[in-house]
Amino acid sequence: MAKLAVDIHGGDFGPFVVIPSCLDFFRSNPQHFGYLFGNAQSYRAYVSESPANVEWIDTDELSDIERATPSKLLRKSGTSSIEIAYKALSNKDVDAIVSAEHTGVLLALSTKYGQLHSQLNRPVLASWLPTTSSETVMLDLGASFSATSDQLVAYAAVGIGLMRSRYSTPKVSLLNLGTEAFKGPLELRTAYQVLSQWEGIEFQGFIEANDLYCGRTHIVATDGFTGNTAIKSAEGALKLTLSSVSDQFTASIWHKLLGLVLKYRLKSVVSQLHPDNANGALVAGSDLIVIKSHGNARRRALTAALNRAVDAIESQSAERIWEELDKVR
Amino acid sequence: MAKLAVDIHGGDFGPFVVIPSCLDFFRSNPQHFGYLFGNAQSYRAYVSESPANVEWIDTDELSDIERATPSKLLRKSGTSSIEIAYKALSNKDVDAIVSAEHTGVLLALSTKYGQLHSQLNRPVLASWLPTTSSETVMLDLGASFSATSDQLVAYAAVGIGLMRSRYSTPKVSLLNLGTEAFKGPLELRTAYQVLSQWEGIEFQGFIEANDLYCGRTHIVATDGFTGNTAIKSAEGALKLTLSSVSDQFTASIWHKLLGLVLKYRLKSVVSQLHPDNANGALVAGSDLIVIKSHGNARRRALTAALNRAVDAIESQSAERIWEELDKVR
Numbered sequence: 001m002a003k004l005a006v007d008i009h010g011g012d013f014g015p016f017v018v019i020p021s022c023l024d025f026f027r028s029n030p031q032h033f034g035y036l037f038g039n040a041q042s043y044r045a046y047v048s049e050s051p052a053n054v055e056w057i058d059t060d061e062l063s064d065i066e067r068a069t070p071s072k073l074l075r076k077s078g079t080s081s082i083e084i085a086y087k088a089l090s091n092k093d094v095d096a097i098v099s100a101e102h103t104g105v106l107l108a109l110s111t112k113y114g115q116l117h118s119q120l121n122r123p124v125l126a127s128w129l130p131t132t133s134s135e136t137v138m139l140d141l142g143a144s145f146s147a148t149s150d151q152l153v154a155y156a157a158v159g160i161g162l163m164r165s166r167y168s169t170p171k172v173s174l175l176n177l178g179t180e181a182f183k184g185p186l187e188l189r190t191a192y193q194v195l196s197q198w199e200g201i202e203f204q205g206f207i208e209a210n211d212l213y214c215g216r217t218h219i220v221a222t223d224g225f226t227g228n229t230a231i232k233s234a235e236g237a238l239k240l241t242l243s244s245v246s247d248q249f250t251a252s253i254w255h256k257l258l259g260l261v262l263k264y265r266l267k268s269v270v271s272q273l274h275p276d277n278a279n280g281a282l283v284a285g286s287d288l289i290v291i292k293s294h295g296n297a298r299r300r301a302l303t304a305a306l307n308r309a310v311d312a313i314e315s316q317s318a319e320r321i322w323e324e325l326d327k328v329r
Numbered sequence: 330m331a332k333l334a335v336d337i338h339g340g341d342f343g344p345f346v347v348i349p350s351c352l353d354f355f356r357s358n359p360q361h362f363g364y365l366f367g368n369a370q371s372y373r374a375y376v377s378e379s380p381a382n383v384e385w386i387d388t389d390e391l392s393d394i395e396r397a398t399p400s401k402l403l404r405k406s407g408t409s410s411i412e413i414a415y416k417a418l419s420n421k422d423v424d425a426i427v428s429a430e431h432t433g434v435l436l437a438l439s440t441k442y443g444q445l446h447s448q449l450n451r452p453v454l455a456s457w458l459p460t461t462s463s464e465t466v467m468l469d470l471g472a473s474f475s476a477t478s479d480q481l482v483a484y485a486a487v488g489i490g491l492m493r494s495r496y497s498t499p500k501v502s503l504l505n506l507g508t509e510a511f512k513g514p515l516e517l518r519t520a521y522q523v524l525s526q527w528e529g530i531e532f533q534g535f536i537e538a539n540d541l542y543c544g545r546t547h548i549v550a551t552d553g554f555t556g557n558t559a560i561k562s563a564e565g566a567l568k569l570t571l572s573s574v575s576d577q578f579t580a581s582i583w584h585k586l587l588g589l590v591l592k593y594r595l596k597s598v599v600s601q602l603h604p605d606n607a608n609g610a611l612v613a614g615s616d617l618i619v620i621k622s623h624g625n626a627r628r629r630a631l632t633a634a635l636n637r638a639v640d641a642i643e644s645q646s647a648e649r650i651w652e653e654l655d656k657v658r
Contacts, residue, residue: 132569145514146475177557185474185554209558210565225514226558228506229538233559234566236539240461241570 001031002313003094004306005085008038009061011100012296015039018100019046021302027051032310035094037081059084062101070104074112082106086113089288096289096309098280098302106283106292107142114286117325119154125224125292126162127231127281128308130238134215137162138175140224141231141281147223149190150328156195157328158284159219161321167218169202175222175230176206191221198327209233280308282317285325289318330360331642332423333635334414337367338390340429341625344368347429348375350631356380361639364423366410388413391430399433403441411435415442418617425618425638427609427631435612435621436471443615446654448483454553454621455491456560456610457637459567463544466491467504469553470560470610476552478519479657485524486657487613488548490650496547498531504551504559505535520550527656538562609637611646614654618647 006022008015015038023046026034033053040047040058047056062080066073073083082101088094090113099106103125110116110123125142128135139155140147147155156172163170174191176184181192183206195203204217209230212220222230279301283290289312293305312318335351337344344367352375355363362382369376369387376385391409395402402412411430417423419442428435432454439445439452454471457464468484469476476484485501492499503520505513510521512535524532533546538559541549551559608630612619618641622634641647 130566175558177554209561210568212562213565213569225506226555229504229555229559230562232538233541233562236542237459237563237566238570239539240542241567 001033002096002310003033003035004309005035005037005088005094005097006306007082007085007097007099007101008036008043009081010102010105010295011293013298015043017298018302019043021299022306023050023054024299025303025306026054029310035085035088037085037088039081057084057088062105067102067105070102070108073105073108083109086110086288086290089113089290095313096291098291098293098305098309100293100295100297100302102295103142103292106290110283110286110288110290114288116286117322119150119157119325119328120285122285123283124155124158124285125281126158126284127227129212129220129231130234131213131215134218135163135166136212136215136217136220138212138220138222138227138231139284140222141227142224142283144224146225147187149187149194152187152191152221152223153194154285154325154328156191156198156219156221157324158321159221160198160201161324162282162284162317163218164320164324165315165317169200170218171202171204171216172198172219172221173204173207173217175209175212175220175226177208179206179208181205280305282308282312284317284321287318287322289313330362331425331639332362332364333638334364334366334417334423334426335635336411336414336426336428336430337365337372338410339431339434339624340622342627344372344375346627347631348372350628351635352379352383353628354632354635355383358639364414364417366414366417368410386413386417391434396431396434399431399437402434402437412438415439415617415619418442418619424642425620427620427622427634427638429622429624429626429631431624432471432621435619439612439615439617439619443617445615446651448479448486448654448657449614451614452612453484453487453614454610455487455613456556458541458549458560459563460542460544463547464492464495465541465544465546465549467541467549467551467556467560468613469551470556471553471612473553475554476516478516478523481516481520481550481552482523483614483654483657485520485527485548485550486653487650488550489527489530490653491611491613491646492547493649493653494644494646498529499547500531500533500545501527501548501550502533502536502546504538504541504549504555506537508535508537510534609634611637611641613646613650616647616651618642 008018035055037057037059039061040056059081060079085097086109089097107123124140126137126139127141128137137159139159160170176188279294279297281292291305291309337347359382364384366386366388368390369385388410389408414426415438418426436452453469455466455468456470457466466488468488489499505517608623608626610621620634620638
């Protein structure tokens with residue numbers, strides 16, 4: 001049984017996507033409880049059709065000014081949906097938050113309401129990659145523009161903690177330009193040396209970005225700038241391919257029919273690789289469990305984020321990550 | 330009429346892919362001349378069937394030791410196929426080199442035999458992105474792990490020179506985590522200010538990696554580490570999608586037939602987006618024209634690289650790049 005706080009605001013599509021996706025999820029999962037934080041007055045029709053395991057908490061909405069300058073959130077106590085949800089999480093009234101709010105807002109509030117591990121100077125954003133097999137998590141996807149060797153090792157430790165419940169000796173890699181140990185900048189080569197001595201993992205050394213999506217590794221550590229670039233570049237390429245495929249089959253009825261058959265056949269390929277299925281990044285490294293959904297997440301993606309939250313709670317990911325970070329000397 | 334030097338060694342598939350691709354190319358393009366540098370003795374059967382516009386220059390092959398430590402190439406005069414080709418290029422016996430040799434080797438030899446523009450401390454690797462429309466070149470894809478704002482501006486200038494023959498006001502972007510002017514590290518924000526004052530271009534500001542493949546911009550400037558990560562990540566995602574699509578259609582004869590139809594319909598999509606078609610990076614910023622082919626380039630990719638070389642010669646890209654670099658203060 002998991003108690004999930006959901007911030008109905010934030011994200012490109014907002015409450016009209018978030019709320020129905022949530023109500024469906026909690027209807028299908030009566031063992032879990034949903035706490036919907038947001039401006040309930042404006043969505044009364046949804047409130048009245050909510051199932052018994054959903055509770056509404058009427059709050060303000062985060063303003064665009066607060067959203068643009070998240071550092072200000074650290075200084076005063078706010079009454080927005082996301083901040084009230086963090087207060088509930090901090091009081092252990094709920095087990096996790098799911099929100100499509102801006103990364104900067106979530107990083108600031110996790111710092112404000114959570115206890116950050118001493119090895120980190122800000123929370124780390126861990127995101128699942130779309131792969132055809134296995135599970136691969138990449139981090140940091142957050143606000144780090146570059147990373148020292150110590151930070152790269154700490155990111156790897158967060159990833160190890162996250163994957164430890166599933167794999168007894170998780171496979172760990174560092175993203176680099178080439179696979180040879182002498183390649184790349186000094187900080188990567190130093191982190192390589194540290195991780196090659198780490199016990200209880202299978203250290204795979206350096207991985208190149210073209211090997212990220214084949215499920216070769218469980219954990220990829222990199223700085224936020226590089227990680228964001230890698231994942232966005234793959235998303236751009238995949239989305240363009242998928243839309244190009246669709247465009248090919250609209251010319252005539254015969255093509256449309258063919259397109260339908262092919263769409264069916266392609267479905268399993270697409271669903272494995274579609275970024276939506278990998279939605280739900282973990283704001284990690286504090287004692288709180290917060291799942292960030294894509295800003296442009298649609299229904300399928302939001303369901304993936306809710307499932308990710310349940311999984312993080314059940315696998316005690318925050319504690320496990322803390323344990324691994326304790327091993328960093 | 331272009332005189333192209335081709336290094337038959339280097340690359341994962343080596344002479345057995347390079348030579349037949351070259352012979353086909355020069356048979357189909359009798360207006361151009363090909364000079365094949367390499368161990369001709371070992372490939373006599375190919376020598377005897379070469380068309381009249383192909384000449385062989387019998388040389389040694391670059392050793393694996395030389396390949397692994399390209400800095401050593403700077404100190405002594407070598408007799409390898411790629412180095413003899415550079416000597417011919419430096420003497421203006423040929424107009425350009427096409428080679429699948431390691432990037433490090435080509436950067437070292439372009440420095441040794443060419444004159445580097447004073448705004449650069451090493452040659453820049455400019456690579457074409459697979460897009461559905463327009464043309465997009467990204468740089469640096471070379472050995473720069475990070476870039477100062479001055480370097481980013483110089484990379485943009487190289488790209489502008491490269492695209493100027495095709496577009497009178499080329500569209501220029503800087504790769505960043507977000508599109509807002511206040512986002513990202515300081516060096517990017519400084520380069521943004523400089524480029525926003527640059528005359529004769531359409532400066533588009535920051536671009537995110539998910540927008541690289543829609544042909545929105547002509548030039549994307551970034552450091553080598555980020556650029557390599559972006560392009561490799563997209564290649565990995567695309568290759569996986571294409572192979573997954575193929576895998577879906579091998580189960581039965583009906584599926585195989587369907588697969589054939591799909592393959593035909595997908596052909597135009599795939600050929601637009603396939604990394605092979607964007608093969609042929611330019612080693613830019615010196616007075617020499619050198620095209621680097623992928624290490625794992627197959628026939629179609631090598632043809633793309635040869636066409637790229639012809640295009641670079643005909644558009645006088647080295648001179649045009651030099652002119653734009655002169656504008657950097």
